[in-house]
Amino acid sequence: MNQEKLKKIINITKKLNVLYLEDNIDVREQTLKMLNLFFDNILVGVNGNEGLSIFKEKNKYESSSLDLIITDIEMPEIDGISMINKIREIDKKIPILIFSAHSRTDYFLKTIDAGIVGYVLKPYNAEQISNSLMNLIEKEDLSSLNEHVLPLENGFVWNDEENALFKNEEIIKLTKSEIKLFKLFSNSKGSLKTYEEIESYVFDDLTSNSKRVRNLMSRLKTKLGYELFESIYGHGYKLNFKND
Incomplete structure (x- = not known):
């Protein structure tokens, strides 16, 4: 092993x-x-x-x-x-x-x-x-x-103690922005986050441009081969936890 x-x-x-x-x-x-x-x-x-x-x-x-x-x-x-x-x-x-x-x-x-x-x-x-x-x-x-291990849909697991995403026991390499994205959503399981909340936390600036958020989500979906973050039209996104 x-x-x-x-x-x-x-x-x-x-x-x-x-x-x-x-x-x-x-x-x-x-x-x-x-x-x-x-x-x-x-x-x-x-x-x-x-x-x-x-x-x-x-x-x-x-x-x-x-x-x-x-x-x-x-x-x-x-x-x-x-x-x-x-x-x-x-x-x-x-x-x-x-x-x-x-x-x-x-x-x-x-x-x-x-x-x-x-x-x-x-x-x-x-x-x-x-x-x-x-x-x-x-x-x-x-x-x-384990309170630090959060089961997500499609076999993904987020460990908020290590700031790491796993699939089939293998760690998935994430960018700094992607890690911040998971941290934001893991702190409030299942809740909707607006484009503004995501922008403010992930990019840490006052620029209002929801396109950055959509591009981030799109790249992450391509990387994972699965849409973990569900788009709520006109509002924002929610992270899909297992059995939610």
């Missing part, structure tokens, strides 16, 4: 609240070293019963609720599959990854029935973990959990 893609993953995962469950102390410590590369907020449990208790406690408060669960299957007191089934009675949507040494078909079928989104076989390394997280981010749209 290239460094740009890895940076994108970490930029999203660092702000997620994660519960990690593993009863084997050696495996747990080694895995935590790798998980700490991706996550700043990790809660740790050693069995399914403890994991269920942590989940229920965190589930009470939206501000500290969990975004992801990573768990082993075979654990004391309550095994991973039983714990997941109990969690699914409360929360049908929270993403769950399984890290396990078991590759038998019956285990895979049980985890599918339990609604897990990924299965990573032991022994694993940081590359395998990063790949599983990338798949998870794409499947579950976890980028929306």
